[in-house]
Amino acid sequence: MQKRKALSVDEAFLLSEKILKNFLDYFKPETGQKVHIFLPIKKFKEIDTKIFIEAFLDKNMHVFVPKVVAGNLFSVEINSETAFETSEWGIPEPVSNEDSGEQHFDYVITPLLYCDGRGNRIGYGKGFYDAFFQSISETSRKIGVNYFNPDERIDDVWENDIPLDYLVTPTEVLSFFTGSE
Template sequence: MTKSEIRKEYLQKRESLSQDEVIDFSKKIFQNFIARFKPVENQKVHVFLSIPEKGEVDTKLFLNYFFKNHIRVFVPKIEQKKMISVEITEETPLIRSSWGIDEPASNQDSGEKDFDFVLTPLLYCDRHGNRVGYGKGYYDGFFSTISKDALRIGVGFFDPEEEIEDLIERDVPLNYLVTPTEVLSFRGFTSKSTK
């Protein structure tokens, strides 16, 4: 399937989830992430701020855990058609952007490149770690600017089923996918379940 076909299908699938399902699946994804990656104090995590209206994986659970355990938190912000990374704390005020995304008021790019984990939003991910997002390419551009050692971790509600047919050279695959039921590794080109 093409990205646009997958985007349409998985947007519909996600919209069909009830609010309770989104909350329950988000908790399971959070638990699977913590069990597999065991983040510790002073590690650096780049994490998106979810848009509840879009039925995205709820990242509040992640943020609360990171703040409580003194893990450094960085969030994306779009500045001049490019994604920058802004460090936040529990006290950082957030404002709602025109896209309906909570963002820090600051436009100060942290310049951080050496993240331990980059939690990545997606609609779908195939068996090779190729993701379909909203089609803007911000994360692919961001991935090309950060350390190759940063683990690119997708969080999503659905297991890989379809292959993505129209990949292009600048598409950057994920290292892992965390779903409500498992953690899949794509390191070394083949998908190995670490269920």
């Protein structure tokens, strides 16, 4: 968190652009694919996923974002006309409470504070994404995005923690994927 806070707004945006480029070059997303992607919390200087969303919509992909209602995270499909409001946690969310019911995504781009070299992630401690990962198709690729490459191992992995399949940074894409593609 401290390393992220030390980034200037311009540095964070340039790194976000590099992460997007690495994502596009590695995964080569296509028209019609489905992507679930978080919206950034500005005060935490999260990756600027709005540029990802613009790129996905330009490719005519189906874009879904999370919304938390009554303690549950679900997916709302969005488009360029979608209206947003800011949640109590400072997260942009669609005004709509309509759960898409979608369970199969080609990509699930996930927020994190840190990811180690085995795909274990540290989030914000609410457990929303671990529960969400359990509710979606096992073939959905779980992808973290981070400004920094992993350099420390996470030892306190909980039983219900679900590791990521990939991590995209400004310099590389790491694969932790153990299933068949």
